Amino acid sequence: MGIFGRKDNTTATPAQATGPDLTALTGDYTIDPAHTTIEFVARHAMVTNVRGSFQDFSGSLHLDGQDPAKSTATLDVTMASIDTGNADRDGHLKSADFFKIDEFPTMTFRSTKAESLGGEDYRITGDLSLLGVTRPITIDLEFNGVAKDPFGNERAGFEGKAELLRSEWGLTWNAALETGGVLISDKIKLNFDVSAIKNA
Numbered sequence: 112m113g114i115f116g117r118k119d120n121t122t123a124t125p126a127q128a129t130g131p132d133l134t135a136l137t138g139d140y141t142i143d144p145a146h147t148t149i150e151f152v153a154r155h156a157m158v159t160n161v162r163g164s165f166q167d168f169s170g171s172l173h174l175d176g177q178d179p180a181k182s183t184a185t186l187d188v189t190m191a192s193i194d195t196g197n198a199d200r201d202g203h204l205k206s207a208d209f210f211k212i213d214e215f216p217t218m219t220f221r222s223t224k225a226e227s228l229g230g231e232d233y234r235i236t237g238d239l240s241l242l243g244v245t246r247p248i249t250i251d252l253e254f255n256g257v258a259k260d261p262f263g264n265e266r267a268g269f270e271g272k273a274e275l276l277r278s279e280w281g282l283t284w285n286a287a288l289e290t291g292g293v294l295i296s297d298k299i300k301l302n303f304d305v306s307a308i309k310n311a
Contacts, residue, residue, distance in 0.1 A: 136176035136257065140267060140307035142186070144168060148304040149188065153277075154296035156288060163204075167192035170220075172307050174267065179227045184235060186220040208284040215242050223247070231255075233269075241280045248275055250303070264308045271303035 148164060155161045167189035175181035190212045193204055205212045222237035231254040239248045255268040276297050277283075286294040 136174050136267065138174060139310045140172040140174060141310060142168075142170035142172065143266075143306045143308050146306035148302070150302040152300040152302065154298070156294055157292040157296075161195060163193060163195035165189070165192050166194055179225050179233065182222075182225045184220070184222040184237065188218040190216055190218055209282060211242060220248070239275070239280075242282070244280045246279055248273055250301075266306055266308055268304075268306050271301075271305065273301040275299050275301070
């Protein structure tokens with residue numbers, strides 16, 4: 112998704128700048144749900160943040176260590192797996208007021224553009240589809256490195272952040288506060304901690 116290769120800031124020749132470290136990243140990866148977190152944060156009653164996450168999702172990455180623009184990502188999220196730590200709130204979010212999970216059981220992301228920002232920072236743009244609405248979203252990423260785990264899996268990891276206005280996807284339910292303002296913010300923050308395993 113956003114791990115396109117580590118930028119070499121030395122004065123190496125072009126052949127060295129695209130050496131083994133970059134080449135080793137190139138390939139197809141599967142996101143590991145057991146070690147990946149997809150979290151959202153909403154402002155509640157204008158005074159505090161409420162956090163939630165999705166527990167059931169799948170995704171794949173194609174990383175190109177030498178040409179970031181050729182890297183791609185897909186993500187499919189089961190909306191019924193939403194978890195905010197409160198059963199009543201989760202039930203409301205699954206209802207027709209919000210995600211309408213019976214009609215729209217899945218949220219998807221498909222990348223359309225990837226770019227290096229320098230150093231360990233990257234940016235990926237793609238189409239987020241939710242409630243039958245597809246709109247672009249941009250995710251800023253930080254590459255956390257690569258490692259081989261005790262089971263022989265080659266892993267790549269990164270952290271990502273994004274912001275969106277939920278109203279742009281038709282999520283408009285709200286309630287007015289007596290003191291002014293509304294119960295739930297329109298702006299939603301997204302946080303990602305991703306571990307992806309390189310396919311054999």
